[in-house]
Amino acid sequence: GAVVSQHPSRVICKSGTSVKIECRSLDFQATTMFWYRQFPKKSLMLMATSNEGSKATYEQGVEKDKFLINHASLTLSTLTVTSAHPEDSSFYICSAREGGGIIGNQPQHFGDGTRLSIL
Amino acid sequence: EDKVVQSPLSLVVHEGDTVTLNCSYEVTNFRSLLWYKQEKKAPTFLFMLTSSGIEKKSGRLSSILDKKELSSILNITATQTGDSAIYLCAGTDSGYALNFGKGTSLLVTP
Numbered sequence: 001g002a003v004v005s006q007h008p009s010r011v012i013c014k015s016g017t018s019v020k021i022e023c024r025s026l027d028f029q030a031t032t033m034f035w036y037r038q039f040p041k042k043s044l045m046l047m048a049t050s051n052e053g054s055k056a057t058y059e060q061g062v063e064k065d066k067f068l069i070n071h072a073s074l075t076l077s078t079l080t081v082t083s084a085h086p087e088d089s090s091f092y093i094c095s096a097r098e099g100g101g102i103i104g105n106q107p108q109h110f111g112d113g114t115r116l117s118i119l
Numbered sequence: 120e121d122k123v124v125q126s127p128l129s130l131v132v133h134e135g136d137t138v139t140l141n142c143s144y145e146v147t148n149f150r151s152l153l154w155y156k157q158e159k160k161a162p163t164f165l166f167m168l169t170s171s172g173i174e175k176k177s178g179r180l181s182s183i184l185d186k187k188e189l190s191s192i193l194n195i196t197a198t199q200t201g202d203s204a205i206y207l208c209a210g211t212d213s214g215y216a217l218n219f220g221k222g223t224s225l226l227v228t229p
Contacts, residue, residue, distance in 0.1 A: 006161075034216060043207065043219045044162070093161045097215055107153055108217060110161035 002028050004096050006111025014119055015086060021079045021114045023094030029074035030096035034108065035067070038091040047092075050077040084118045091115050121146045123210050125220035132198055133228055140193040140223045142208030152184055152191050153217065155207040162207055165193070198227045 003026040011019050023033055031052045036044040048069050049057040056069035066088075068080040077096075081088055095108040122145045132138055144152060151169040155162035166175045168184035168191060175182050179198075184191045195202055205224050209217035 032215060036217075043221045044217070046216050046218070049214065049216055095217070107164050107167040108215070109164055110155075113161040 002096075002098060002106075002109040004094065004109045004111040006094050006114055008114060009112060010115045010117075012117045012119065013084065016083055017118075019081045019084055019116060021081075021092055021094070021116075023077045023079070023096065023111050025075045025096045025098075025109075028096075028098040030077075030098060031074060033071060033077040033094055033096045035069060035077075035079050036093045036095065038093060038113075044093060047079075081116065084116070086118045089116055089118045121210065121212065121218045123208055123218050123220035125206075125208050125223050127223060128221060129224045129226075131226045131228065134199060136198050136227075137194065137196045138198060138225065140195075140206050140208075140225070141190065142192070142220055143188075143190045144208075144210040144218075145189060146210035146212050146218055148213040149186075150211045150213055150215070153209045153211065154182055154191070154193050155209065157205045157207055157222070165206075195225075198225075200227050200229055203227045 005024045007022045033050040035047045037047050038044045046059050047062045050069045050071040052071045052074050058064045071077040091113050093113040095110045097108045098106040124143050126141045153167045154165040166182040171186040179196045182193045203226050205222040207222045209219045
């Protein structure tokens with residue numbers, strides 16, 4: 001089945017550091033990937049939609065200069081949290097859906113998530 | 120604004136019981152409704168529903184969509200302790216992004 005790999009699974013770093021999270025679709029091509037954030041005991045909140053070869057679409061309230069998204073290939077999207085601060089500590093999860101309009105409506109599959117802790 | 124509401128928020132049952140989880144949605148340009156199970160890490164896919172009235176089954180789990188009522192249910196029969204998790208419902212629009220509900224936390228006790 002569709003496998004999405006997310007790396008790293010856990011990051012602990014000092015305030016001011018930039019952190020890059022990778023999301024890879026291992027056995028399918030993903031023209032669209034999504035980045036979510038989840039706070040403890042809360043549901044997933046969509047941050048941005050990452051489209052291969054074009055700029056990401058950010059949800060309202062998400063700072064694009066803070067959360068840089070790059071989707072350089074059909075199997076890789078990266079999220080960089082720039083100059084991270086303690087309030088950026090959270091669980092970040094990516095998802096990917098297979099193909100585009102030709103393949104039709106496919107479900108999203110999630111990576112295992114990255115727990116980010118900023119001290 | 121798109122909205123997905125799940126009920127109940129929390130449920131405790133005994134092993135062997137049957138449970139029904141509810142999801143209602145208001146999604147502009149609705150495309151499909153998905154159910155996910157989340158344990159300690161990221162959600163795992165259960166069902167994707169696009170057509171009304173067609174039940175999808177996977178073992179003891181089943182789900183159905185009612186587009187007239189803008190709702191869906193997830194049934195779990197003969198529950199086991201391994202079914203304990205948060206069950207998330209999400210609606211997608213034409214952009215495929217998932218609008219999640221808050222989830223139903225299910226605890227199955229021995």
